Amino acid sequence: MKKRLLCLLLCLALLPLGAALADSKTDMTDNWYEIFVRSFYDSDGDRVGDLNGITAKLDYLRDLGIGGIWLMPIHPSPSYHGYDVTDYYGVNPEYGILDDFANLLSEAHARGIRVILDMVFNHTSNEHPWFQSARNDENSSYRNYYNWSAEPRGGYNRGGSQYYESRFVASMPDLNLDNPAVRQEIEDIMRYWLEMGVDGFRLDAVTSFYTGSDYKNKEFLGWLSETAKKIKPDCYMVGECWDSLYTIESYYESGLDSFFLFPTSLRGGYPAQILLDAEQKGVSLGNVIQLLNSHLGPYLQVPFLCNHDTDRIASALGAQNGVTNIKMAFGLLCLLNGSVFVYYGDEIGMVGNGNDPNKRIGFFWDKKMNITRVPTGATAADYPFGSLESQMDNPLSIYNYYKTALNLRIDHPAIARGETTVYPMDDPQICVMERTWNDQHTLIVVNFNIDDMDIALPETAHPYTTLSGDLEIWGAASLNGGILTLPAYGIAVLK
Numbered sequence: 253m254k255k256r257l258l259c260l261l262l263c264l265a266l267l268p269l270g271a272a273l274a275d276s277k278t279d280m281t282d283n284w285y286e287i288f289v290r291s292f293y294d295s296d297g298d299r300v301g302d303l304n305g306i307t308a309k310l311d312y313l314r315d316l317g318i319g320g321i322w323l324m325p326i327h328p329s330p331s332y333h334g335y336d337v338t339d340y341y342g343v344n345p346e347y348g349i350l351d352d353f354a355n356l357l358s359e360a361h362a363r364g365i366r367v368i369l370d371m372v373f374n375h376t377s378n379e380h381p382w383f384q385s386a387r388n389d390e391n392s393s394y395r396n397y398y399n400w401s402a403e404p405r406g407g408y409n410r411g412g413s414q415y416y417e418s419r420f421v422a423s424m425p426d427l428n429l430d431n432p433a434v435r436q437e438i439e440d441i442m443r444y445w446l447e448m449g450v451d452g453f454r455l456d457a458v459t460s461f462y463t464g465s466d467y468k469n470k471e472f473l474g475w476l477s478e479t480a481k482k483i484k485p486d487c488y489m490v491g492e493c494w495d496s497l498y499t500i501e502s503y504y505e506s507g508l509d510s511f512f513l514f515p516t517s518l519r520g521g522y523p524a525q526i527l528l529d530a531e532q533k534g535v536s537l538g539n540v541i542q543l544l545n546s547h548l549g550p551y552l553q554v555p556f557l558c559n560h561d562t563d564r565i566a567s568a569l570g571a572q573n574g575v576t577n578i579k580m581a582f583g584l585l586c587l588l589n590g591s592v593f594v595y596y597g598d599e600i601g602m603v604g605n606g607n608d609p610n611k612r613i614g615f616f617w618d619k620k621m622n623i624t625r626v627p628t629g630a631t632a633a634d635y636p637f638g639s640l641e642s643q644m645d646n647p648l649s650i651y652n653y654y655k656t657a658l659n660l661r662i663d664h665p666a667i668a669r670g671e672t673t674v675y676p677m678d679d680p681q682i683c684v685m686e687r688t689w690n691d692q693h694t695l696i697v698v699n700f701n702i703d704d705m706d707i708a709l710p711e712t713a714h715p716y717t718t719l720s721g722d723l724e725i726w727g728a729a730s731l732n733g734g735i736l737t738l739p740a741y742g743i744a745v746l747k
């Protein structure tokens with residue numbers, strides 16, 4: 253940890269680039285929202301979510317406290333999910349036309365919301381014209397866009413007289429990312445979208461670019477990052493490295509802005525473990541934050557609870573057990589450094605597990621008849637906490653908890669960006685920590701006791717006199733002199 257800190261300090265002291273990196277890290281920090289376009293909101297009555305549907309809900313997202321959206325693949329594709337692309341320059345006709353996308357971009361930007369696109373560069377669809385040509389003609393100029401073998405091999409499928417690499421499924425042939433022509437195609441694709449105004453990319457399956465070689469994956473990620481930043485210096489990139497904290501840490505060496513922090517997700521993730529497993533929950537929260545910062549301190553962290561590939565967090569925590577854990581897991585997530593990502597529908601406690609389509613069902617806005625069509629293959633579509641409309645006016649709803657938590661991060665920028673000091677407390681069920689960023693100081697207090705507690709605030713260099721934010725589950729916090737009264741599972745923020 254000390255060595256890392258020293259390196260960072262040296263960088264900041266010696267290189268103007270170091271300072272620029274530190275600035276860009278905090279500039280990129282935001283509250284993000286992942287959208288499966290097909291299942292979000294249908295604007296034209298065909299029961300398929302579309303781009304204009306997202307545009308119609310931008311005010312909702314802004315109000316929720318969202319500053320950026322990640323759109324799952326919007327390109328033409330034979331599958332319902334879109335992770336097998338047939339045209340990287342197009343828009344899935346079920347989602348709309350390119351003009352709709354350009355309009356979404358400009359309306360999002362007008363509201364201060366950034367838009368990043370899901371880019372699948374590991375593989376194409378087997379229906380992509382590149383693959384069709386490569387498969388049907390061994391002399392095609394596209395033949396070396398893919399990897400071929402004369403002999404059967406693991407991870408390869410038969411295509412014509414030979415076998416092509418296709419690690420996920422036969423319909424997703426892996427691209428030959430060593431081929432300079434393929435890299436040129438990828439550069440052209442990134443340029444096209446970035447010049448249109450897209451704010452960056454979510455990179456799919458980064459550990460699969462070169463199966464079995466982290467070294468080559470990182471080299472390619474470094475190239476992707478460098479290439480994109482040359483086109484648009486302030487673009488933002490986040491990679492899917494579905495792995496341990498240690499592997500994720502090593503992937504940051506590639507130079508890519510960020511990687512999803514899978515160790516914060518699901519039942520085995522830090523927030524759920526603190527809530528459900530730890531005996532000394534207050535102490536554990538402080539330890540987790542120090543652990544994350546010791547590994548990822550110099551980098552932009554990207555904690556999240558679930559995504560389109562995982563069970564939904566409400567399912568993972570057991571929706572039948574009630575809302576306290578569902579709320580509190582998100583409350584704790586929002587106390588971590590970096591950019592949090594919310595999967596659409598988690599803010600109303602949507603559930604989903606089992607097969608993939610179950611995790612990607614339609615958002616429940618108001619009436620059941622307005623929900624988008626169930627994705628092909630889904631076997632369950634249940635909404636245990638009701639629609640957004642039914643939750644909006646209920647101050648105790650999951651929706652209002654999410655909204656308060658996200659807006660707390662907007663109102664107190666130091667929470668996401670600041671250096672952490674954890675104060676030791678006599679009660680191991682209480683966590684008190686300070687976040688300092690530039691001249692802003694924020695004190696965060698969490699009470700994991702099942703009773704209201706009167707907490708004597710520790711002595712701090714900066715005086716905290718104002719209760720400026722409160723995430724309530726069992727009632728409101730209050731501050732009298734140096735004593736903070738905090739109900740069970742309450743989170744208070746002081747200035």
Ligand SMILES: [Ca+2]
Pocket residue numbers: 294295296297298299300301302346
């Ligand atoms: Ca539609």
